[in-house]
Amino acid sequence: MTFAPAPGAAPMSRMVAAQAALETRTLLRNGEQLTLTLIIPLLLLAAFSLEPLVSFGGGYTRIDFLTPGVIALAVMSTAFTSQAIATGFERRYGVLKRLGATPLSRTGLIAAKTTTVIAVELGQTVIILLVALGLGWSPNAAGAAIVVVPLLVLLGTAAFSGFALLLAGTLRAEATLAAANLIYVVLLGVGGVVFPLTKFPAGARSFLELLPTGALSTGLRDVLANAAVFPVRDVVTLAVWAVAGIALAARFFRWE
Amino acid sequence: MVKRYGALTAVDGLTLTARRGEVTAILGPNGAGKTTTIEVCEGYRAADAGTVRVLGLDPARDGTALLPRIGVMLQSGGIPPAVPVGEYLRLLSRFHMKPQDPAWLLDITGLTGSARTPYKRLSGGQQQRLSLAAALIGRPELVFLDEPTAGMDPQARHATWDLITQLRADGVSVILTTHFMEEAERLSDHVVIIDAGRTVADGTPATLTGSAGQLRFRAEPGLDTDSLLSALPAGSAAKESPAGHYLIEVPGGTVEPALLAAVTAWCAERAVLPSSLRIESRTLEDVFLELTGRELRQ
Numbered sequence: 001m002t003f004a005p006a007p008g009a010a011p012m013s014r015m016v017a018a019q020a021a022l023e024t025r026t027l028l029r030n031g032e033q034l035t036l037t038l039i040i041p042l043l044l045l046a047a048f049s050l051e052p053l054v055s056f057g058g059g060y061t062r063i064d065f066l067t068p069g070v071i072a073l074a075v076m077s078t079a080f081t082s083q084a085i086a087t088g089f090e091r092r093y094g095v096l097k098r099l100g101a102t103p104l105s106r107t108g109l110i111a112a113k114t115t116t117v118i119a120v121e122l123g124q125t126v127i128i129l130l131v132a133l134g135l136g137w138s139p140n141a142a143g144a145a146i147v148v149v150p151l152l153v154l155l156g157t158a159a160f161s162g163f164a165l166l167l168a169g170t171l172r173a174e175a176t177l178a179a180a181n182l183i184y185v186v187l188l189g190v191g192g193v194v195f196p197l198t199k200f201p202a203g204a205r206s207f208l209e210l211l212p213t214g215a216l217s218t219g220l221r222d223v224l225a226n227a228a229v230f231p232v233r234d235v236v237t238l239a240v241w242a243v244a245g246i247a248l249a250a251r252f253f254r255w256e
Numbered sequence: 257m258v259k260r261y262g263a264l265t266a267v268d269g270l271t272l273t274a275r276r277g278e279v280t281a282i283l284g285p286n287g288a289g290k291t292t293t294i295e296v297c298e299g300y301r302a303a304d305a306g307t308v309r310v311l312g313l314d315p316a317r318d319g320t321a322l323l324p325r326i327g328v329m330l331q332s333g334g335i336p337p338a339v340p341v342g343e344y345l346r347l348l349s350r351f352h353m354k355p356q357d358p359a360w361l362l363d364i365t366g367l368t369g370s371a372r373t374p375y376k377r378l379s380g381g382q383q384q385r386l387s388l389a390a391a392l393i394g395r396p397e398l399v400f401l402d403e404p405t406a407g408m409d410p411q412a413r414h415a416t417w418d419l420i421t422q423l424r425a426d427g428v429s430v431i432l433t434t435h436f437m438e439e440a441e442r443l444s445d446h447v448v449i450i451d452a453g454r455t456v457a458d459g460t461p462a463t464l465t466g467s468a469g470q471l472r473f474r475a476e477p478g479l480d481t482d483s484l485l486s487a488l489p490a491g492s493a494a495k496e497s498p499a500g501h502y503l504i505e506v507p508g509g510t511v512e513p514a515l516l517a518a519v520t521a522w523c524a525e526r527a528v529l530p531s532s533l534r535i536e537s538r539t540l541e542d543v544f545l546e547l548t549g550r551e552l553r554q
Contacts, residue, residue, distance in 0.1 A: 003395070005325075007325040007396055008324055026339060029338065090336065094330065095335065095336050102394075103323050103351045105320065
């Protein structure tokens, strides 16, 4: 064997696939991350659907109300909380800096992170839907849902990812950890995940529906439980959050 | 090249050329600007003034073309703590067209037995070795090694020296920083000593140490060095530093038998028995301390 130079970057697609595969494996091996992304949503789904802890009103069965909310929670936990914490510590440990000296470009790294998030979300969604079906979930959806649900999830993912990177790229890793968890718990409470926004006073309700989690859970519920064809307001709300989050992250993210 | 961080000027008009196919060592006390210089060359930050070209490219602008051609070993960290050693090298190998075989790199850096160990469970020396392997995975033309042997045990240090020698033999250019003068003296074709962000010396180890012969001995403190000097052949220099350590230098010459005889005769007249008497040439460490002083750096 020899060290004789033979440099050359691999194709972008191969670099992105390799980085995404490593990030996904790392996430699945991490117990805390897995608790956040899978165990908590499933526990909430099971607990609130089996016991009448909260009355949801609006003529839904408990599982029909909960399933869209728990999908929204799963998206938030992966795209926002988990991604913010992982990226914050990668920044702290110099992992992002070291990657900066490899042929993998920053665009490539962002693509790999996005691929990771979407792969994990697909896995989460399949498991949550299977458990929901087992608990008696029967969606009341129009045919358009097959397009609109992925659209809502993608817009939500973009919005959550933007703000995840904004936190991770500006705060210390410990502060990112604390902030991401705090925001997660607050939005779990007031994001229409398990507690219906209809129970809040009217003024608070219209504000909460404009938060990313509220818009995502409300939009998904409209499509999956009320057979809505296209929840315009929620789609627009998420798109605005997505543009704002990504623009802020692009402007303020610090790699070191 | 000039690089400032706010009010602090880290690199203050440094000039440095590292030739292709050579091992260039950058030496300097802590805070001299070694890491900043290397990180500008790696494209991490842009210089505030001056011109920087690496393999003919501007690292601040042509990263896409430059990064595949260089290998980088950071001073510390940069590897995800929970990722196993072998998995990390396989990841990096996927970034290159013709990567080295990760298993071979693990073998030559003595990490084969740790392939499944997460980075955070490695010893400091093992972490350094993985970082070195990572710098070599893409078969680079040029590698930057920032304190490659810091924290290594003597075995690992010698193995790393052999590896760097092999890199040079195979046509890889190497730029390294180090605090070990012996390392620079053994490995490098070209040594650059920097201090306070400027180049203070530049040359081969042999030209920097010069041909000055030295005679050192230890004896009771406070001997009269002026009297000693007058007993010596012309062109010599004598000093006591620190107390009880005597140094006689022959700038541009060698220690001749007559000088040794004159020194021992002078001692005998005073009933002084010199101990640890050695004849040697100046080391790179002598030159380094002469140029950068003995005061501790902040």
